Amino acid sequence: MQENREKEDRMVYREKEYKCGIDATLAVVGGKWKASILWHLSQRTMRFSDLQRQFSGTTRKMLTQQLRELETDGLVHREVYPQVPPKVEYSLTAKGTTIIPILDQMCAWAKEYLQ
Amino acid sequence: MQENREKEDRMVYREKEYKCGIDATLAVVGGKWKASILWHLSQRTMRFSDLQRQFSGTTRKMLTQQLRELETDGLVHREVYPQVPPKVEYSLTAKGTTIIPILDQMCAWAKEYLQ
DNA sequence: CTCTTATGTTACAAAAAAGGTACTACGTAC
DNA sequence: GTACGTAGTACCTTTTTTGTAACATAAGAG
Numbered sequence: 001m002q003e004n005r006e007k008e009d010r011m012v013y014r015e016k017e018y019k020c021g022i023d024a025t026l027a028v029v030g031g032k033w034k035a036s037i038l039w040h041l042s043q044r045t046m047r048f049s050d051l052q053r054q055f056s057g058t059t060r061k062m063l064t065q066q067l068r069e070l071e072t073d074g075l076v077h078r079e080v081y082p083q084v085p086p087k088v089e090y091s092l093t094a095k096g097t098t099i100i101p102i103l104d105q106m107c108a109w110a111k112e113y114l115q
Numbered sequence: 116m117q118e119n120r121e122k123e124d125r126m127v128y129r130e131k132e133y134k135c136g137i138d139a140t141l142a143v144v145g146g147k148w149k150a151s152i153l154w155h156l157s158q159r160t161m162r163f164s165d166l167q168r169q170f171s172g173t174t175r176k177m178l179t180q181q182l183r184e185l186e187t188d189g190l191v192h193r194e195v196y197p198q199v200p201p202k203v204e205y206s207l208t209a210k211g212t213t214i215i216p217i218l219d220q221m222c223a224w225a226k227e228y229l230q
Numbered sequence: 231c232t233c234t235t236a237t238g239t240t241a242c243a244a245a246a247a248a249g250g251t252a253c254t255a256c257g258t259a260c
Numbered sequence: 261g262t263a264c265g266t267a268g269t270a271c272c273t274t275t276t277t278t279g280t281a282a283c284a285t286a287a288g289a290g
Contacts, residue, residue: 009222013229021225022150022218028229030145032278035137048237059279064238073229084287085236095228102224103137105217107124110136113210114128114143114188147248163267174249179268199257200266 025102028073033058033066035103038075038092042100045091075099140217143188148173148181150218153190153207157215160206190214 009020018024029035033055040046040054051063067090070076075096081087092100124135133139144150148170155161155169166178182205185191190211196202207215 009226011225011229013225018225019151020154021222021229022154024225024229025221026141026145026150030141035141036134039135039137052237060236060238061240061280062278065278080237083236084285085234086238086285088237098228099224102217102220105220106140107136109214109217110126110128110133110139111124113213114126114136114139164265167267174251175266175268176250176270177248180248195267198266199255200264201256201268203267 025099028070028075029099029103031066031069033062034070035106037063037066037070037090038096038099039103039107041076041090041092042097042103045089048088048090051090070096140214143185143190144214144218146181146184148177149185150221152178152181152185153211153214154218154222156191156205156207157212157218160204163203163205166205185211 011018011021011024013024055063067076071078074093077091077093079089126133126136126139128139170178182191186193189208192206192208194204
């Protein structure tokens with residue numbers, strides 16, 4: 001634990017500089033729907049319409065946008081099936097699965113400490 | 116791990132509803148400077164001017180704002196010394212220290228997976 | 231032809247977050 | 261009585277994020 005904090009340990013990711021990796025991680029999962037999307041995809045591959053159903057409070061546009069960013073960051077895989085009407089499936093990449101334990105911890109922390 | 120995900124497990128915190136605790140946690144530490152502030156305070160108590168020095172890229176106003184929110188959420192303690200010129204010290208509360216391991220993990224994750 | 235369906239995109243509007251600058255308070259030292 | 265120093269607050273602007281509504285596509289069914 002202590003070894004993470006010896007120095008400032010700033011980092012750069014996608015052209016932006018972050019003070020310590022925490023901010024970089026938050027940049028990746030901090031979008032309004034990203035954490036939930038990752039969490040749902042950790043349970044099963046879903047197609048776009050499945051996600052729309054899960055996130056009935058949002059719009060196609062937001063979902064697409066968040067998914068594209070997650071894809072860009074390499075956490076989510078997007079598989080397009082060449083059919084009409086379209087079929088697109090989203091799933092976690094190996095890298096995407098590595099962040100799930102952290103999300104689980106955040107979930108547990110909220111349950112224990114936020115009321 | 117699996118037990119966190121049996122149901123939707125939405126939660127309410129400070130009048131807002133979150134899909135699963137992850138979003139609630141992000142609401143608490145997701146501000147632009149909050150994670151860094153917590154991380155610095157986990158190392159030592161600091162007075163306002165110390166924080167200003169650490170976060171030279173921001174303004175008094177932003178710092179105050181973020182600190183107040185952290186205080187409201189019970190993660191940070193604000194101790195005012197009745198002297199002139201003023202002296203105010205910030206430190207983590209017990210609750211505040213409980214989130215540090217998660218921040219450390221985020222830091223480690225970024226180092227390992229983001230480049 | 232026209233309608234349906236799934237997965238988008240685009241242009242625009244609204245809301246939220248962050249930033250900038252100036253002003254305050256008040257004991258102390260000069 | 262004027263300037264100093266810390267820790268703010270008030271007001272306003274800019275930037276970023278989120279939301280809304282309309283349009284796009286193209287195979288297959290009728």
